[in-house]
Amino acid sequence: MHNRKLYCSTGTMVGRCNGYNYNYVVEYMPLFAEIIPIDGIELMMLPYYYDKLSEMADLFNRNGLKFPVIHAEKEIGTMISRSEGNDVSEAIELFKLNCEMGAMIGAEKMVLHLWGGAVSDSHVDDNIEVLADLMNIIKPYNIRLLIENIPCTTHSPLENWRKIYKYLPDIGFIFDTRFGAFHNQISEILSEPNIWNSAVVHMHISDYNGKIKEFTKLRPILHPEEGNIDFRAIRAGLDKVDYNGSITLESPVMSENGLDIEKLTKSLKFVRDVLIN
DSSP states (O other), X not given: OOXXXXXXXXXXXXXXXXXXXXXXXXXXXXXXXXXXXXXXXXXXXXXXXXXXXXXXXXXXXXXXXXXXXXXXXXXXXXXXXXXXXXXXXXXXXXXXXXXXXXXXXXXXXXXXXXXXXXXXXTTHHHHHHHHHHHHHHHGGGTOEEEEEOOOOSSSOHHHHHHHHHHHOTTOEEEEEHHHHHHTTOHHHHHTOHHXXXXXXXXXXEOBOOSOTTOGGXXXXXXXXXXXXXXXXXXHHHHHHTTOOSXXXXXXXXXXXXXXXHHXXXXXXXXXXXXXXX
16 A cells, blocks of 8 residues: 655646736635645745745645645756856855745755756756755755756766765655656666665656657646656556655646636546556
């Protein structure tokens, strides 16, 4: 019997097209949660939020919303990779704000993009050195830091994971299915039992219909069964490694016309039925 948890990302319903309206999280999450039970919410941090952190945390806490996971702002990894001027020091300051927000909403895990942008993972050893500092910063917050298998231009996510794990064995990882398909590494990643047994504790679910490293196919972000990923094969792989971590749906349902709650509940049901139950 597995004990996997189902979460929904705020990125499914909050974005540029609706003015980053985080009130939607309070308004809609309870509605579809009544239809498809979820175990929590993953907060996607956005630059728009930094002057509203206390206000947001108070709103979420007053409404009894649970955020076991916070996804750190993606620009942090881009700045660490670019490493020009004050990039790294500014990235560290942003990381601290993300840690503070995580603590305010009770997060237990934080997803981090360790590299990004045009430079991507071309100097990944330098990124790993910064990661050691980030690990020290987050430790007092009792939040586990998780490195995502995001797209690479020089190496591959699994190569980078192996290097990180060797250097920082206390690190955690988060496996994203879309990015796994992008690098054609789903089967290979699922065949790393040592990493799964001790480090992979979270997953992101969305689909992909492109070729290997076809960057133009990374968006729009597809819902399960809209692309080519075999989620039933992933389920078999998860069972084989006895995965008991959490799983977040990331596929968005927002548009200028509002939110497609029916589509969101359908995708959450798919994840629960195929990957959890």
